[in-house]
Amino acid sequence: MHRKTITELAEALHQKECSCLELTRYFLDRINRYNPALNAFITITEKEALEAAQEADRAFQQGTAKKLTGIPIAHKDLFCTKGVKTSCASKMLDNFIAPYDATVVSKLNHAGTISLGKTNMDEFAMGASNENSFYGPVKNPWDLTRVPGGSSGGSAAAVAAHLIPAATGTDTGGSIRQPAALTNTTGIKPTYGRVSRFGIIAFASSLDQAGLLTQTAEDAALLLTEMAGFDSYDSTTVEEAAPDFTKTLNNSIHGLKIGLPQECFPEHLDPKIKTVIDQALRQLESQGAIIQEIKLPHVMMGIPAYYIIAPAECSSNLARYDGIRYGYRCKGPVDLQDLYERSRAEAFGDEVKHRILIGTYVLSSGYYDAYYIQAQKIRRLIKNDFVKAFQSVDAILTPTSPTTAFKLGSKSKDRVNMYTSDIFTVPVNLAGLPSISIPAGFVDQLPVGLQLIGNYFDESRILNVAHRFQQATDWHRQIPKNFE
Amino acid sequence: MTPDEIKKLARLARLKITDEEIEKYTDINAILQLVKEIMQEKDTSTVEPLCHPLELEQRLRPDIVTESNQRDYLQERASLANYSLYLVPQVIPPNTKNK
Numbered sequence: 001m002h003r004k005t006i007t008e009l010a011e012a013l014h015q016k017e018c019s020c021l022e023l024t025r026y027f028l029d030r031i032n033r034y035n036p037a038l039n040a041f042i043t044i045t046e047k048e049a050l051e052a053a054q055e056a057d058r059a060f061q062q063g064t065a066k067k068l069t070g071i072p073i074a075h076k077d078l079f080c081t082k083g084v085k086t087s088c089a090s091k092m093l094d095n096f097i098a099p100y101d102a103t104v105v106s107k108l109n110h111a112g113t114i115s116l117g118k119t120n121m122d123e124f125a126m127g128a129s130n131e132n133s134f135y136g137p138v139k140n141p142w143d144l145t146r147v148p149g150g151s152s153g154g155s156a157a158a159v160a161a162h163l164i165p166a167a168t169g170t171d172t173g174g175s176i177r178q179p180a181a182l183t184n185t186t187g188i189k190p191t192y193g194r195v196s197r198f199g200i201i202a203f204a205s206s207l208d209q210a211g212l213l214t215q216t217a218e219d220a221a222l223l224l225t226e227m228a229g230f231d232s233y234d235s236t237t238v239e240e241a242a243p244d245f246t247k248t249l250n251n252s253i254h255g256l257k258i259g260l261p262q263e264c265f266p267e268h269l270d271p272k273i274k275t276v277i278d279q280a281l282r283q284l285e286s287q288g289a290i291i292q293e294i295k296l297p298h299v300m301m302g303i304p305a306y307y308i309i310a311p312a313e314c315s316s317n318l319a320r321y322d323g324i325r326y327g328y329r330c331k332g333p334v335d336l337q338d339l340y341e342r343s344r345a346e347a348f349g350d351e352v353k354h355r356i357l358i359g360t361y362v363l364s365s366g367y368y369d370a371y372y373i374q375a376q377k378i379r380r381l382i383k384n385d386f387v388k389a390f391q392s393v394d395a396i397l398t399p400t401s402p403t404t405a406f407k408l409g410s411k412s413k414d415r416v417n418m419y420t421s422d423i424f425t426v427p428v429n430l431a432g433l434p435s436i437s438i439p440a441g442f443v444d445q446l447p448v449g450l451q452l453i454g455n456y457f458d459e460s461r462i463l464n465v466a467h468r469f470q471q472a473t474d475w476h477r478q479i480p481k482n483f484e
Numbered sequence: 485m486t487p488d489e490i491k492k493l494a495r496l497a498r499l500k501i502t503d504e505e506i507e508k509y510t511d512i513n514a515i516l517q518l519v520k521e522i523m524q525e526k527d528t529s530t531v532e533p534l535c536h537p538l539e540l541e542q543r544l545r546p547d548i549v550t551e552s553n554q555r556d557y558l559q560e561r562a563s564l565a566n567y568s569l570y571l572v573p574q575v576i577p578p579n580t581k582n583k
């Protein structure tokens with residue numbers, strides 16, 4: 001049962017091969033059995049899930065069931081879920097019960113899906129290894145001594161180990177795609193503005209976007225169709241209606257032009273990863289895609305610009321945690337300043353504090369132009385590179401991550417090294433483009449992901465290419481041993 | 485940044501950092517130095533900064549009330565609230581005399 005995709009599970013429910021209650025119990029059992037080894041979940045909402053499953057079964061009896069009624073999913077623990085702890089993997093919000101649902105959560109509830117719990121992540125979505133969680137690191141199901149990537153590492157590990165058919169995630173600089181690559185899952189980050197950010201705990205508001213970790217591009221298309229669209233509660237969502245992303249999945253890719261940015265295939269790129277990507281390119285070529293080299297001259301300046309812009313926005317967004325209105329409050333403050341300073345110092349982890357300090361510094365007078373404005377200028381150059389590239393190609397292909405999953409603890413002391421994990425994903429967030437990571441093969445028994453970047457609001461195209469690739473390969477069907 | 489400058493920055497960000505902890509944050513200097521060097525390789529004197537990927541205009545909505553009062557419901561999340569007020573340490577000291 002757990003090997004089935006959402007498309008197949010929906011079929012099974014509609015054919016009455018099993019009930020929603022049975023399906024929910026089945027996945028809850030898998031979570032309870034395997035989560036202790038993975039630490040992928042922070043909260044398991046067993047009681048709420050079983051109630052929702054019974055309600056879903058009634059919908060089937062009454063003939064009001066929708067396509068996705070009864071499908072179990074999980075939410076990254078920064079989506080507000082009414083009445084359920086929403087911690088952002090921080091001591092700061094360990095006691096926070098969300099007062100309302102995020103728009104993504106209410107849309108997926110409305111579509112009939114059932115949430116089985118909240119997944120682990122890097123604290124406030126800051127990290128690329130999931131080692132920055134207040135609740136401890138997540139383990140990669142392909143090798144429990146390695147990281148699953150981050151920040152959506154809990155969602156990725158849970159989907160990779162088939163504890164849940166799909167999970168939501170968010171991506172500010174690669175937080176969906178990099179863990180997808182490291183765990184052999186499919187991860188999509190839509191165009192900025194495609195999906196509402198309302199009720200998602202903010203990290204860097206001009207970069208954050210919600211998306212999905214799934215087993216297949218087809219499942220991603222199904223769920224994204226339900227999630228996307230205008231939301232009056234998020235003024236940055238676009239008014240243009242989202243299409244049904246499943247409609248174009250099977251389109252031919254004959255004649256489609258795929259650009260390879262030379263900058264994303266540097267000489268020092270791991271040759272084993274390059275070989276995997278080359279094989280994927282041959283596959284796409286065999287379906288008629290035309291591969292051509294392109295240039296993105298400023299793309300390698302993405303990481304420096306990102307590590308100015310993201311901390312700047314983070315320091316501003318995280319100023320709301322004052323120890324007073326909600327969240328952690330220190331014991332026995334002597335005055336108001338002490339209440340602020342100690343509540344924040346005692347409840348934020350090291351990485352979060354680092355980024356708040358960097359953000360505060362680059363926004364302070366005297367440094368603003370040299371750092372923040374310069375980073376925003378670089379951001380424009382990167383965006384212009386992509387706009388120009390899309391005049392001659394339909395999609396852009398790169399490795400998702402420069403490495404496979406690394407050992408727990410191996411990069412946590414070396415910030416600059418950790419930051420380079422997102423070297424191929426960060427420029428996409430700076431430009432605001434849609435992008436998907438899909439399984440492309442293995443190196444030394446560890447998964448390798450390839451990234452497809454689409455033009456603005458052209459999620460359909462990258463989902464189409466990803467689906468066609470998955471129809472012709474079975475990398476995405478590989479399951480880590482011990483979780484079969 | 486010197487340790488004193490880091491402490492000043494932490495105070496601006498409302499983060500308590502003790503003298504023993506300062507060491508942990510000195511790598512900020514190296515990070516800032518590195519990003520500055522890479523970014524300054526490029527002459528950007530004619531480039532307009534980009535603060536938002538879509539460069540849309542802010543959407544406005546009609547000026548009508550859409551939300552109901554949820555004060556008590558929301559205040560359930562505060563560690564210390566009473567009489568519909570958030571409670572904090574005294575801000576204005578008692579017996580304040582003009583000096």
